[in-house]
Amino acid sequence: MTATPGTPSDLAAVPDEELLRLDHQVCFSLHAASRAFGGFYRQALKDLGLTYPQYLVMLVLWEDGPQPVKAIGARLHLDSGTLSPLLKRLEAAGLVRRERSREDERSVLIELTDEGARLRERALSVPRGVLAATGLSVAEVLGLQKVLGRLTAALGEAVDAH
Structure with a gap:
């Protein structure tokens, strides 16, 4: 692109044909970078036995301690349909435990097990x-x-x- 981005008025100076080029799509650059990160994290997390989304959940728990599922989802921008199976796999691996809140039956609290807490050192x-x-x-x-x-x-x- 010939125009230097900085203000919305710069956009008017860029021809539509230029804006439509794949190499000028910021979403494509982010997508490519995300895929590259995914590949790197697959290797980096293999020894921990975690997927990238599981690693993100563990980061939240290591940083903030026990959290309701809803709070974890909000922090990670994940909906409960994505988060619930992920949490079940972490529980099956012995890294977290899920417990219904005593104050609100609809709320499920996620906390680290001792094994989950120890995994932090390896991470x-x-x-x-x-x-x-x-x-x-x-x-x-x-x-x-x-x-x-x-x-x-x-x-x-x-x-x-x-």
Whole structure:
């Protein structure tokens, strides 16, 4: 693209034909990066016996402690239809336990087992390995996370506006 992005008015300067090119689709760049991350995480998590979505759940529990299913889903942007089978597999693996809330029968609390808590020690090397594999500096990764956070929020607002 010839125009330098920065303001919405820059968009008018870019011909429609240019915008329609696959290489100019931000969604495609994110999709390709996501697939690359998926492949890397498959290898990085193999020794832990976790899939990437399971790893994300474990990160939430290691960081925040016991959580209702609803809170985990909100934090990870996952619906209960996706989260429930994932949690059942983690429970079958002996890493978490699910317990109905005494205060609200509709709420299920997820907490780590001792084995799940111990797995954290083995997972400590994963983030450093990911950072090294990206070839980016810590500052670049933090900047990318900030931009992606803004992108996620803006797209969420755009969806909500419709």
